[in-house]
Amino acid sequence: xTATPKRVRLTPxxxxxxxxxLGVRMLATRTLDELSVDALAEEAGISRGLLFHYFKxxxxxxxxxxxxxxxxxxxxxxxxxxxxxxxxxxxxxxSYVDYVEANHQAYISLVRGAxxxxxxxxxxxxxxxxxxxxRITDNLEVFGAQDxxxxxxxxxxxxALAEEAxxxxxxxxQLSKKELLRVLTATLPAVLTxx
Amino acid sequence: xTATPKRVRLTPxxxxxxxxxLGVRMLATRTLDELSVDALAEEAGISRGLLFHYFKxxxxxxxxxxxxxxxxxxxxxxxxxxxxxxxxxxxxxxSYVDYVEANHQAYISLVRGAxxxxxxxxxxxxxxxxxxxxRITDNLEVFGAQDxxxxxxxxxxxxALAEEAxxxxxxxxQLSKKELLRVLTATLPAVLTxx
Numbered sequence: 001x002t003a004t005p006k007r008v009r010l011t012p013x014x015x016x017x018x019x020x021x022l023g024v025r026m027l028a029t030r031t032l033d034e035l036s037v038d039a040l041a042e043e044a045g046i047s048r049g050l051l052f053h054y055f056k057x058x059x060x061x062x063x064x065x066x067x068x069x070x071x072x073x074x075x076x077x078x079x080x081x082x083x084x085x086x087x088x089x090x091x092x093x094x095s096y097v098d099y100v101e102a103n104h105q106a107y108i109s110l111v112r113g114a115x116x117x118x119x120x121x122x123x124x125x126x127x128x129x130x131x132x133x134x135r136i137t138d139n140l141e142v143f144g145a146q147d148x149x150x151x152x153x154x155x156x157x158x159x160a161l162a163e164e165a166x167x168x169x170x171x172x173x174q175l176s177k178k179e180l181l182r183v184l185t186a187t188l189p190a191v192l193t194x195x
Numbered sequence: 196x197t198a199t200p201k202r203v204r205l206t207p208x209x210x211x212x213x214x215x216x217l218g219v220r221m222l223a224t225r226t227l228d229e230l231s232v233d234a235l236a237e238e239a240g241i242s243r244g245l246l247f248h249y250f251k252x253x254x255x256x257x258x259x260x261x262x263x264x265x266x267x268x269x270x271x272x273x274x275x276x277x278x279x280x281x282x283x284x285x286x287x288x289x290s291y292v293d294y295v296e297a298n299h300q301a302y303i304s305l306v307r308g309a310x311x312x313x314x315x316x317x318x319x320x321x322x323x324x325x326x327x328x329x330r331i332t333d334n335l336e337v338f339g340a341q342d343x344x345x346x347x348x349x350x351x352x353x354x355a356l357a358e359e360a361x362x363x364x365x366x367x368x369q370l371s372k373k374e375l376l377r378v379l380t381a382t383l384p385a386v387l388t389x390x
Contacts, residue, residue: 149369150378156363157356161386164355165348174344183345186389191356194381 016054019044023065024072027106032062063120069106070128073099079135085142092135093162093184097177100166111163133159136188145192158191211249214239218260219267222301227257258315264301265323268294274330280337287330288357288379292372295361306358328354331383340387353386 010018022044027035037058041048055061077095079088100107111125136155137147145151162184169180205213217239222230232253236243250256272290274283295302306320331350332342340346357379364375 150374153360153363153370153375154356154378154382157360157382160359161349161352161356165352168348168351175348179345180348183349183389187349187352187386190385190389191382194378194385 012054019051019054020064020068023061024069024103024106027065027069027109028103029105031105032066032109035062035065037061059118059120063118063124066110066121067124069103069110070124072103073107073110074128074131077132085139089142089188090181090185093181096162097166097169097180100170101177104170108167111167129156129159129163136192140192143189143192145189151192154191154194158188161187161191207249214246214249215259215263218256219264219298219301222260222264222304223298224300226300227261227304230257230260232256254313254315258313258319261305261316262319264298264305265319267298268302268305269323269326272327280334284337284383285376285380288376291357292361292364292375295365296372299365303362306362324351324354324358331387335387338384338387340384346387349386349389353383356382356386 019040023035023040026040026043030039037048037051037055040061041051044051051061055064073096076099077092079092081088083091110128133156136143136158137152140147140151140155165180165184169175169177175183214235218230218235221235221238225234232243232246232250235256236246239246246256250259268291271294272287274287276283278286305323328351331338331353332347335342335346335350360375360379364370364372370378
């Protein structure tokens with residue numbers, strides 16, 4: 001499966017992956033509610049019936065797309081450990097802002113649609129935020145902070161601050177991206193050492 | 196309607212208010228999904244049919260309860276303008292923490308359940324956060340901050356930080372309430388002046 005020439009029949013797993021990628025791309029510009037099974041089947045050029053061969057039902061399909069969006073986000077913002085800690089944070093934040101900018105609706109679906117009544121979506125959201133926060137708490141010494149319950153709670157709080165600020169900025173950019181990155185980079189050590 | 200002796204027939208408006216108060220109290224310990232019309236009717240000792248005299252449908256009822264929860268939150272955390280600015284912030288934050296502690300599930304419904312697919316709930320959430328944030332941006336000089344787009348975005352970010360920190364603390368308190376209030380009070384000027 002390393003090479004997949006056109007028109008070759010895909011394995012079920014590969015086809016499922018392809019449908020998930022398509023789902024995430026479609027989610028960039030529509031809400032989770034608007035991402036219907038019909039819309040995906042049409043975009044993929046397959047029948048609705050065949051789609052249900054890969055996903056049990058609409059809820060299963062939505063969870064899989066949101067899970068994929070979360071994995072994409074974590075992969076794209078993965079800290080580059082070959083960089084020094086400050087550059088690492090700046091580069092990771094820049095990737096985060098770029099991701100939210102390019103996938104605005106998908107990101108809203110991840111953080112907000114991930115709420116509501118679907119416990120599985122809420123879990124994906126919580127795991128994603130925990131993974132983002134761990135990148136901070138695994139490197140507290142870089143920010144001049146001790147590992148205490150207070151500092152850990154503030155690391156989680158700062159993740160929420162960054163999310164809210166980047167979403168607010170993407171919806172109505174009243175400052176440059178450079179200024180946004182500057183202030184976010186400055187607030188993290190400020191929050192971790194304010195306690 | 197200043198005095199409402201027992202067994203006196205309430206006006207429809209007064210009865211509706213009473214049902215909303217009951218709904219918010221019930222929401223303290225259950226999710227919005229679990230707050231069924233049947234459960235409220237049973238708790239209020241009225242018929243399901245009569246309940247639909249006050250609320251068009253379940254969605255209308257949920258929106259009204261969440262709106263009432265938001266009003267309660269804003270009223271209880273209203274800054275006391277007779278206090279100096281620092282005490283004002285500390286008292287308001289303490290009321291906020293007390294509210295979230297006492298109404299944990301209602302607050303989660305307000306901030307998370309308020310997401311999902313119901314635009315009306317999302318609007319209640321956005322208005323509530325905007326009102327909380329305005330208490331900061333109306334008093335920026337107190338925190339040594341200028342009124343700039345960056346500072347306004349950070350004020351909004353700090354509201355998200357406080358919300359996440361207080362919810363995390365209420366779910367699993369690893370620090371004292373006093374320590375939580377101390378660190379939140381310290382992070383606000385730190386965030387507003389980090390830019």
